[in-house]
Amino acid sequence: MKRVTFGHSWLPYFFVLPQIAIVVVFFYWPAGEAVRSSFFLEDPFGFGSTFVGLDNYAAALTQAEYQRVARFTVWFTLLVTFFSLAIALVLAVKADEILRGAKTYRTLLMWVYAVAPPVAGLLGILLFDQHVGPLVDVAAWFGWQMRVGVNYWDTAFAMVVVSVWKQIPVNFIFFLSGLQGIPHSVREAAVIDCKSGLRRFWTVTFPLLAPTGFFLLIINITYALFDTFGVIDLMTKNEPANNPVTLVYKVFLDGFRGNDLGGSSAQSVILMVLVFILTVVQFRLIERRVHYT
Amino acid sequence: MSLSQTQGADAMAAPLAAPAARRIRWRAVMNHLILIAGSALMIVPVLLAFITSTHDAVTIHREGLQFLPGGAFSETYRKVLLEGTGFTGEVNGLTMAVNSLILGFGFAIGKIVISMMAAYAIVYFRFPFATFAFWAIFVTLLLPLEVRILPSYEIVHSMGLTNTYTGLIVPLVASATGTFFFRQFFKSVPDELLEAARIDGAGPVKFFIDILVPLSRTMIAAIFIIMFVYGWNQYLWPTLITTDESFFTLVRGIKQILQVWVGSNIPEYGEAMALAILAMVPPVVIVVVFQSWFIKGLTESDK
């Protein structure tokens, strides 16, 4: 809030109204609708619905398929988050360290940000293609007969690879900007105090980068949970039955393909709660960040 | 900026560091090797896709992915851009590109206008319900579209907005990211500027148009880039909301080409790759060209 503000009677309403209107119609209404229909069982032929309380939740949570998808989602999220953060951190530290060509490397490493997840998925399909994909040939050298799109684990592997590839640039950009935000005097002090470069990294640079890391952790979890939809949709090639999918994809499948409105809504609400918790954690961390700087 | 500082510091430190020069040299070589490997990891898949797209389907099917440019470039891209693809064969790459542009621009502009206005009201006015409006808007940061996709679809469908640009663009605007950006930015604008403007006789609308909007130019540019890329790259929402092929975007069309592909004997690898390349070129060019703005906008958004 500003020290001095305008005290106009209707103008502020005029300014917020468009945003509020859109938010109410396209956010609160659907979100409320999701919560409401999660308590109802919709007749598949459209003859009304019956209130079933928490049955949809119980059904979703006890369903073996749901549990399998949930387990996959957890592993998928962990792997994607870890590898995309780790690789991006290494690259950012190196890009920050070198003196010549830093800008060129930055460009080369960040542009994939602009590639849409489904486009990345399509590239993945090509590279892991049964007939033409070079990565399948590489795997074959190691005696791994990769059958992406057919074998559950092979598909899962390919999905992780593509999702990590797509996410490295964002993490790289943030890590690099975080590194460049560390004051020169602090680095110089560290050079005087500590001879070993690696030790210096772990004792000075890494802790100073921690706020960026926390922030990115949440960003990456959100990415792995939701934004990978396009990758998954492409790489399962419309055969999700024997291929790995994430929770958000299952919401989509059950809702649009399975016509299970109540079950899909219940799953939506479970995800909403999950995201809600993540975001609250994120805000907490951002608040803490303010104290860091 | 900090880059040049690094160089300056190094230039001064160089004579002192002479005994360690060899080790530093090796370190630099290692660093470059790692960075080159990383860059290759990013570039090679796309490069392969592009090179492959310059060959015809039969060659690709027989010999696998290609590492050298072929002669089918103009043929493949002409076909993808101008000839019908998809089930009905009515939509070509050019129409899809136009739709992508409409989505990208419409989304970015709509978002910037709406969120700037909302952020202005929240930061610069004291009015009843201000706190309420603030929270009502910012709660939307909590839930991405994907988790409320089904009811969102049903509501837009019931409004008869499927297969319209309105239905495609407006629901995507219902999140507070832009408002959040601008709120942070407006809060960082010195209070004295408003005070000076008030003494200069500028009212709220005048202040917004004369001072705040011009002041936000860089911020607007940065957010425009981010939002354009975000809009252009939308996939799930366009997939649901557009069933009429004349509304397909390039990214939406990717799925379509895949569905044709799955059933065929010799899949049109080249055309699929060409479409993928077309779908990524505009956002990639924008992000690379306006790199510094884009990075500034992205990294300052989390403060």
Place this chain on the structure above:
Amino acid sequence: MASVRIEEISKVYAGGVRAVDRVSIDIADGEFIVLVGPSGCGKSTLLRMVAGLETVTEGAIAIGERIVNEVDPADRDIAMVFQNYALYPHMSVRQNMAYGLKNRGMDRAEIARRVAEAAGILHLGDYLERKPRQLSGGQRQRVAMGRAIVREPACFLFDEPLSNLDAKLRIEMRSEIKQLQKRLGTTSIYVTHDQLEAMTLADRVVVLNGGRVEQIGTPREVYHRPASVFVAQFIGAPPMNILPVTGNGTGLRLPDGPIVARSDRLGAFRLGIRPEDVTLATAPLPEGIPVSLVHREDLGSHNIVTVRFDGGTELRLATPFGYTLEESARLFVCLPHHRLHLFDAENGRVIRDAFAQAQPAAQEAYV
């Protein structure tokens, strides 16, 4: 041009904090008033109330004959120079100066005339098409001044306008501001925390502390006849010595120490004397008090010497350059009666004419 009357105004914030407490100042037409005090004393709030950027909780502000409490800042006929200049970064120097005039619907020719005139006065002629970021700190400061001048207001308001400049530039701009104000003859209210700035610029200084006026007077008055311990210590560097003394009927005695002044008063007081008013001697003077040397700072033009009385009370004094002191030398100080200030021990207010027998006419000449 106009006078400004500030009558019993107070600012109470939502939490009940009284930032400004019943302040009254009568400012004559063309007068240069400096509000000075430590941070948090309410000086900026007071200025901002005159500008109309803060609401007035109690009291009235009149510019000219008009009470302006409820008048919009733009309509108060004032111009303000901010600490960070608050130049519009996207506008050129010319546009910055013209913006306020344009908003008032002034015709182009008149705007151009005024901008050209102000640019001439401030030597900004070559910079009119530049953006603020292309200017040096001093030039930005001038643009901020120019923006104020073109409005030809009844009153200039300055909110610590020099504190973002380096020391050398600050001194230059200080005299420029003073000359400019004299030339234009516009009533000015200037806020600063720098007592030196206050002393050099002001026709009259208003010393504020804790939201209240401690003293209003010419620079000489506040320096030589401070109304309170606070003013005595705030104005002047190094500050006035304030010694805790007890009157026993014949003299004022330091705690466990000597009698430092003759007086027939009884009870606890605070005795003030400026460092440059203390006489230092190496031989016993009449009424000389023995002291020991603690510390000496050589400032080139003069020395600042710290000495200690028996009983431990310390005193700072200024001696001329070249005055050498041997560490072991016996030292004596003399506190001239007519340079002493006596303050109430409780509320710190001055007790005027405490040393009546020693008020020579010479001191009146100062004031």
